[in-house]
Structures are given as C-alpha cells and as structure tokens.
Amino acid sequence: MAFRARHLLGIEHLSQEDIRTVLDLADRYVDLNRRTVKRTDVLEGMTQINMFFENSTRTQSSFELAGKRLGADVMNMSMQTSSVKKGETLIDTALTLNAMHPDLLVVRHQNSGAVDLLAQKVNCAVINAGDGKHEHPTQALLDALTIKRAKGRIQRLTVAICGDVAHSRVARSNLILLGKMENRVRLVGPPTLMPAGIGEFGCEVYEDMREGLKDADVVMMLRLQKERMDGGFIPSEREYFHRYGLDAEKLACAKPDAIVMHPGPMNRGVEIDGTIADDINRSVIQEQVEMGVAVRMAVMDLLAQNLRADRGRALTEETYV
Amino acid sequence: MTLFLANARLIDPEALTETEANLVIDNGIIAAIGAMSAPQGATVIDCGGNYLAPGIVDLGVKIGEPGERHKESFRTAGQAAAAGGVTTIIARPDTSPAIDTPETLEFVTRRAAQAPVRIHHMAALTKGREGREMTEIGFLMDAGAVAFTDTDHVTTDTKVLSRALTYARSLGALVIGHPQEPGLTKGAAVTSGKFASLRGLPGVTPMAERMGLERDIALIEMTGVRYHADQITTARALPALARAKAAGLDVTAGVSIHHLTLNEYDVGEYRTFFKMTPPLRSEEDRLAVVQAVADGLIDVICSMHTPADEESKRLPFEEADSGAVGLETFLPAAMRLFHAGHLSLPQLFRAMSLNPAKRLGLPQGRMAEGAPADLVLFDADTPFVLDRFTLHSKSKNTPFDGTRMEGKVLATFVGGVQVYNNDNE
Numbered sequence: 001m002a003f004r005a006r007h008l009l010g011i012e013h014l015s016q017e018d019i020r021t022v023l024d025l026a027d028r029y030v031d032l033n034r035r036t037v038k039r040t041d042v043l044e045g046m047t048q049i050n051m052f053f054e055n056s057t058r059t060q061s062s063f064e065l066a067g068k069r070l071g072a073d074v075m076n077m078s079m080q081t082s083s084v085k086k087g088e089t090l091i092d093t094a095l096t097l098n099a100m101h102p103d104l105l106v107v108r109h110q111n112s113g114a115v116d117l118l119a120q121k122v123n124c125a126v127i128n129a130g131d132g133k134h135e136h137p138t139q140a141l142l143d144a145l146t147i148k149r150a151k152g153r154i155q156r157l158t159v160a161i162c163g164d165v166a167h168s169r170v171a172r173s174n175l176i177l178l179g180k181m182e183n184r185v186r187l188v189g190p191p192t193l194m195p196a197g198i199g200e201f202g203c204e205v206y207e208d209m210r211e212g213l214k215d216a217d218v219v220m221m222l223r224l225q226k227e228r229m230d231g232g233f234i235p236s237e238r239e240y241f242h243r244y245g246l247d248a249e250k251l252a253c254a255k256p257d258a259i260v261m262h263p264g265p266m267n268r269g270v271e272i273d274g275t276i277a278d279d280i281n282r283s284v285i286q287e288q289v290e291m292g293v294a295v296r297m298a299v300m301d302l303l304a305q306n307l308r309a310d311r312g313r314a315l316t317e318e319t320y321v
Numbered sequence: 322m323t324l325f326l327a328n329a330r331l332i333d334p335e336a337l338t339e340t341e342a343n344l345v346i347d348n349g350i351i352a353a354i355g356a357m358s359a360p361q362g363a364t365v366i367d368c369g370g371n372y373l374a375p376g377i378v379d380l381g382v383k384i385g386e387p388g389e390r391h392k393e394s395f396r397t398a399g400q401a402a403a404a405g406g407v408t409t410i411i412a413r414p415d416t417s418p419a420i421d422t423p424e425t426l427e428f429v430t431r432r433a434a435q436a437p438v439r440i441h442h443m444a445a446l447t448k449g450r451e452g453r454e455m456t457e458i459g460f461l462m463d464a465g466a467v468a469f470t471d472t473d474h475v476t477t478d479t480k481v482l483s484r485a486l487t488y489a490r491s492l493g494a495l496v497i498g499h500p501q502e503p504g505l506t507k508g509a510a511v512t513s514g515k516f517a518s519l520r521g522l523p524g525v526t527p528m529a530e531r532m533g534l535e536r537d538i539a540l541i542e543m544t545g546v547r548y549h550a551d552q553i554t555t556a557r558a559l560p561a562l563a564r565a566k567a568a569g570l571d572v573t574a575g576v577s578i579h580h581l582t583l584n585e586y587d588v589g590e591y592r593t594f595f596k597m598t599p600p601l602r603s604e605e606d607r608l609a610v611v612q613a614v615a616d617g618l619i620d621v622i623c624s625m626h627t628p629a630d631e632e633s634k635r636l637p638f639e640e641a642d643s644g645a646v647g648l649e650t651f652l653p654a655a656m657r658l659f660h661a662g663h664l665s666l667p668q669l670f671r672a673m674s675l676n677p678a679k680r681l682g683l684p685q686g687r688m689a690e691g692a693p694a695d696l697v698l699f700d701a702d703t704p705f706v707l708d709r710f711t712l713h714s715k716s717k718n719t720p721f722d723g724t725r726m727e728g729k730v731l732a733t734f735v736g737g738v739q740v741y742n743n744d745n746e
Contacts, residue, residue: 089632089635089636090636090637091635091636109637111637111638111639111640112520112521112522112591112637112638112639113520113521113522113590113591113637113638114637116590116591117591117635117636117637131521132521132522132637132639133521133522133523134520134521134522135521169521172518172519172521195517195518196513196514196515196517196518196524196526197513197514197515197516197517197518198515198518200515201515201518201519
C-alpha cells in the first residue's frame with residue numbers, strides 16, 4: 001500500500017500514488033454509504049476528536065459521520081466556547097487533549113500552519129480540516145473524487161478555479177492536487193483576489209471570466225469569503241456578480257459537458273446564479289457533499305492503518321486479549 | 322596595566338587592510354601597532370596568527386529591562402555580547418515601559434553597569450513610542466541618550482513626526498527611523514510573493530519599505546535632521562537611499578545580519594524563529610543588499626538582537642512574536658558573507674564596528690594608535706554546529722539552531738580588559 005503518511009496536513013506532502021490510493025478506497029466507501037446498513041468496524045475502539053477553532057457545519061458533520069460509520073467514538077469540541085477563550089495557548093490545548101489518548105484528531109484553525117504546529121505535539125494522527133489560508137486537503141480530495149466519477153478520469157482536464165483565490169485554502173489544495181495529477185489549471189478572478197506570485201505556480205491566470213472558462217471541463221466556483229476580508233477587495237457584490245458570478249451566459253463559454261462545482265456554503269447571486277447551482281445536468285454540488293463523507297472515511301481508514309503499524313501491534317488485537 | 326598582543330592579523334576597517342603585526346595596549350588604549358617586541362612588564366598574549374579586529378558596535382539591541390527581564394537582562398545580554406565579539410551595545414528603547422523619560426533612562430543606565438561590555442542607550446522619539454507627542458529630547462540627551470527611535474513603530478502622523486524631527490535637528494540629535502509604509506505592513510507576517518501564497522500567510526509587498534524610506538527622505542530634506550534608517554532590506558529601496566546620499570542629506574542606513582544571510586524560504590514549515598521585522602526577503606533582495614554593504618551604500622550591519630521566550634514563539638506563525646537573538650551568532654553569521662566571497666573582513670568590520678561608532682560619535686571601531694582597546698580576537702574558519710541551548714542569552718530564539726557555521730570568537734577585550742576567553746568555556 002502506498003499511503004504511508006502519519007498525518008494529513010496538506011496535499012503538498014502527498015504523491016500521485018497516495019492520492020490514487022485515497023480515491024480508490026473512497027470509491028468503495030461511496031458504495032457502502034449508499035446501503036441501508038452503513039456501519040463498519042475499521043475504527044472500532046478508536047477515539048476521534050473533532051477540534052474546530054473556526055465555525056463549520058458541513059465539514060464538521062461530514063467528519064463526524066465518517067468517523068461514526070467507521071465505528072470510532074467521536075467527540076466534538078467546540079473551541080469557540082472552550083478554555084482557548086480563557087487564554088490557553090494552542091500547544092497547551094494540544095497537550096491536554098493528547099493526555100486523553102485520542103487516535104485521530106481532526107482540526108480546523110483560523111491561522112495558517114496552526115495544524116502543523118499542533119501535529120508536532122501529539123501522538124495521534126492529525127487531519128487538517130482547514131488552516132487559515134493554507135490548505136484544506138480533504139476538500140481537494142473530495143473534489144478530485146467528484147471530478148473522477150463525473151468525468152471518468154482525473155487527468156488531462158482543463159479546470160477553471162474561479163473567484164476569491166487569495167483567501168481560499170480550498171483553491172490552494174485543489175491547485176496543488178490538480179497539478180500533481182497533471183491537469184491544466186486556470187485561475188479566474190479579479191487581481192485584488194489573486195495571491196501575489198501566483199503566476200509562478202504553473203497555472204494560467206485570467207482576469208476575464210469568459211476567456212478563463214473557454215473550453216473548460218470543470219468549473220470550480222469559490223465562495224466569496226466575506227469574513228476574511230478586511231475591506232476593499234471588490235467594489236460591490238452586484239458588480240462582482242456581474243463580472244465574476246457564474247451564470248448561464250458565462251458557463252456557455254465552457255465545454256458543453258462541463259461540470260460546475262462549489263465547496264459550499266454558497267452565496268447565491270454573488271458568485272453563482274441559483275439556477276446554475278440547482279441544474280442537475282451541470283451542477284455536482286450535492287455529489288461533492290456525498291463524496292466528502294466517503295473521502296474522509298478513506299483518509300481516516302488509511303491513517304488508522306498507519307497508526308496501528310506505528311504502534312507496533314494492532315489495536316484491535318489488544319482490545320480482544 | 323600593559324598588554325602585548327603578539328602575532329595577530331590586524332583588520333583595519335578605515336584603511337581596509339589586513340596586516341600581520343603586534344599590538345600594545347596601555348591604560349585601555351591602543352598604544353602601539355607594529356613589529357616591535359613586548360614592552361617591559363607587559364602581559365603577553367600570543368594571538369597565534371588569528372584575526373584581531375575592532376570590537377563590534379551593535380546598533381539596536383533589545384534588552385528586556387525594564388519589563389521583560391525573563392527574556393533578557395543586562396547581565397545576560399552583556400555575556401552574550403562578550404562571547405560574540407560585541408564590545409559596545411546600543412540598546413533599544415522598546416522596553417515596557419519605553420525609555421522615554423530621563424528617569425527610565427537613568428534606571429537602565431544604572432542596570433547596565435552589570436554587563437561586561439559597554440552599553441549606550443537610545444531613547445524613544447515619541448512618548449510611549451505612540452507617535453503622538455515628542456519626548457524630552459534635550460533632557461534625554463543630557464542623560465546620555467545617543468539616538469532617538471520608536472524602533473518598529475512607524476509614526477503615521479507626519480505632522481507629529483516633522484515637528485519631532487525639526488526639534489531633534491535643533492539639538493543635533495540622531496534619529497533612527499524604521500522605513501515601512503504602515504498601511505501596507507499592517508497584519509503582515511512575511512514578504513508577499515510565491516512563498517507567502519504557498520503558505521497562506523499574510524504578506525507585505527517589498528515596495529512598502531521604499532515608500533516608507535521616500536517619505537522619511539522628504540522629511541529629512543524638509544527638516545535637516547540627522548537620520549539613520551534602521552534596516553534597508555530590499556533592492557527597490559536602494560536607489561532612493563543612493564539619491565538621498567548623493568543629494569548631500571545626512572542619511573545613513575543599516576541592515577540586520579539575518580537579512581544578509583537568510584531569505585524568506587528559510588521560514589520553511591512555519592518556523593517562528595525566522596519571523597522578523599521587517600520579514601525576511603527574497604534571495605534577489607538579499608544579494609542586492611549584500612552588494613550595497615560592499616559598496617558602502619548601506620553603512621551599518623547590526624544583529625537586531627530581539628530576545629523572545631518560548632511562550633511568545635510557540636504559536637501559530639501569524640500570532641508569534643517577531644525577532645531573533647543575534648549577539649552571539651553575529652560574527653559567525655558574518656563569516657558566511659566572508660567565506661562566500663561577498664565581503665572582505667575589513668569591509669565587514671567597517672559596517673559592524675567603524676561606521677556605527679562614527680555615526681554615534683563614539684571613539685570605538687578603529688584599529689589605530691590612540692583608539693580605545695575594544696578588540697575581538699577570532700578564527701574565521703573553525704566549523705561548528707550551533708546548539709541554541711549553549712547561548713548565553715536567556716532567550717534561545719536563534720534562526721541558526723542546528724546549522725553549520727564557521728568562525729569562533731577566541732577572546733574579547735573592552736578597554737584593554739579581557740571580558741571573554743574561549744578557553745574558559
């Protein structure tokens with residue numbers, strides 16, 4: 001088996017083979033999830049803690065469901081109301097949790113690199129559920145699985161990532177993953193929402209959305225991250241929608257069978273027209289949510305296998321001694 | 322007491338020469354340089370053919386007194402300085418509270434007596450370094466302040482700054498500025514560009530430094546103040562500096578040894594010991610600034626010694642404190658520039674010893690008869706791997722932990738008194 005990582009901190013650390021391993025396993029979990037009885041026991045007896053320092057509904061519930069379907073004991077810690085508010089540092093929080101012997105730690109944090117820092121201080125497998133503007137690896141993996149199932153492959157495709165690239169960890173992880181899988185990546189958006197030096201990443205950058213979407217196989221829309229903006233990136237939402245919102249007319253520039261993606265939650269009428277989002281012939285937004293649970297199950301399964309190998313003997317054996 | 326240093330390679334940063342000679346120290350002064358033999362009754366030290374240079378004058382050292390003595394005290398900073406070949410520390414006023422009254426200045430002057438090296442103090446330019454009201458510049462000069470600076474706090478109210486500069490000019494005070502455009506710099510943790518985008522960290526364009534410098538140069542022209550830019554770290558700021566000097570303005574500039582030896586990619590996986598103010602720059606900028614030091618356009622190299630404890634560094638990158646300790650690694654780091662062929666030893670000591678002393682009106686920094694016997698004896702080649710826990714500083718936040726370095730301080734003399742001997746370590 002290829003996947004040898006101890007943690008999943010970013011797509012940056014994965015090889016093409018690692019990515020394929022995750023996607024192949026996730027494919028099998030998709031089938032499992034469609035059955036009536038969805039439970040397996042690969043994480044039986046293991047403890048998964050979800051630590052979300054930043055608000056999240058869909059990612060957190062997706063991880064929670066994934067863990068429960070694999071048979072883990074799942075605990076959610078809402079960090080907004082915890083001792084972090086009382087001034088505890090990230091390291092102390094990590095050490096406290098570590099003493100409770102979790103096996104999987106799912107972390108979202110508002111600072112780039114915070115999950116890496118935490119991973120250095122704990123003895124369990126850490127999954128990055130989004131750190132600042134850095135990476136959101138499971139989102140990129142679920143997007144890859146969605147594309148693979150819709151298009152039949154995850155190579156030699158033209159993918160246009162549109163909108164607020166500067167504030168988006170989803171864009172960074174997708175950019176890295178799609179590059180590793182040998183796709184042609186275009187970034188489309190106003191220059192104020194493009195990170196500096198982006199031209200050096202081996203992708204094409206477009207300020208005109210129609211040009212950027214021309215002959216694209218996949219149109220990936222990003223959420224306008226209103227909460228991350230300290231003002232003045234765009235003149236107004238209506239002008240943004242006019243120039244960069246995905247509507248039928250702009251989508252017509254892409255290939256006729258191009259799929260439309262969005263990591264959610266959507267701002268309808270800001271970055272995407274509601275009718276496009278709901279068009280079942282083009283939009284795979286609901287599939288993305290479904291793939292999310294499967295990909296997270298696959299990632300946790302693989303990390304748990306590595307964790308068992310690391311710890312010398314199988315934890316399940318210990319359980320039944 | 323007379324000391325005789327035999328068989329040394331003397332570095333003269335004024336003449337930009339290296340010569341083999343002996344040196345006589347009498348009453349704390351360099352009494353003679355040449356091929357003579359030891360005077361009667363002198364204590365003889367054999368330098369074994371190693372380099373002897375004027376001790377480093379480090380312009381802009383942060384010491385934790387008052388307020389943060391758990392990070393660094395005058396005693397530990399002084400010990401680190403002696404071990405690093407720094408014979409004069411120019412202390413920064415960014416303490417808590419800031420050194421902005423004659424009373425706080427008197428306190429640190431008294432405390433500084435605990436250090437084995439010379440310490441001079443700078444004072445804040447505005448009260449509390451808040452950029453609203455100028456400090457008592459006259460009283461502070463009488464109490465011994467050698468320069469005035471709000472360190473990395475940029476005064477945004479240009480009217481307040483222009484008044485403070487005008488007043489400082491009337492007293493002949495030296496003002497040290499931090500050229501950064503504050504709006505662009507706000508919230509930034511690294512230099513913008515590929516690396517910042519890759520790591521998802523907030524960046525500041527290198528152009529912010531040039532904008533800050535251009536504003537300050539206009540104010541210097543307007544007020545006639547004596548001005549030193551604490552750190553010029555980008556290629557884009559250099560032409561502005563050259564124009565200001567060519568126009569005859571009383572301007573000098575410095576750069577930290579870290580900006581000369583490291584670049585933005587050294588931050589790697591969010592290593593907070595590499596978080597600096599201003600942030601580390603691109604390799605192109607680093608090389609341009611090294612060249613500017615060689616050309617003499619940038620006058621001063623400093624350590625920008627900034628102690629920070631584990632609690633303020635073991636945080637997510639954006640939230641961690643900025644700054645690195647540098648007193649003790651100053652000379653070995655500088656040797657990287659020498660071994661890479663970028664700067665000769667006399668050029669290095671011109672920037673590390675002679676120029677800062679001259680700018681502050683101190684007699685140190687020269688290898689000449691009659692100059693104070695503040696000297697550093699060192700070997701430029703001894704290789705070692707730095708272990709940060711061997712540093713004398715209370716804080717161990719060095720970016721060079723675990724890296725290979727070359728060059729070792731063998732002995733340090735302040736006023737003819739040996740304050741550090743490598744054999745005793």
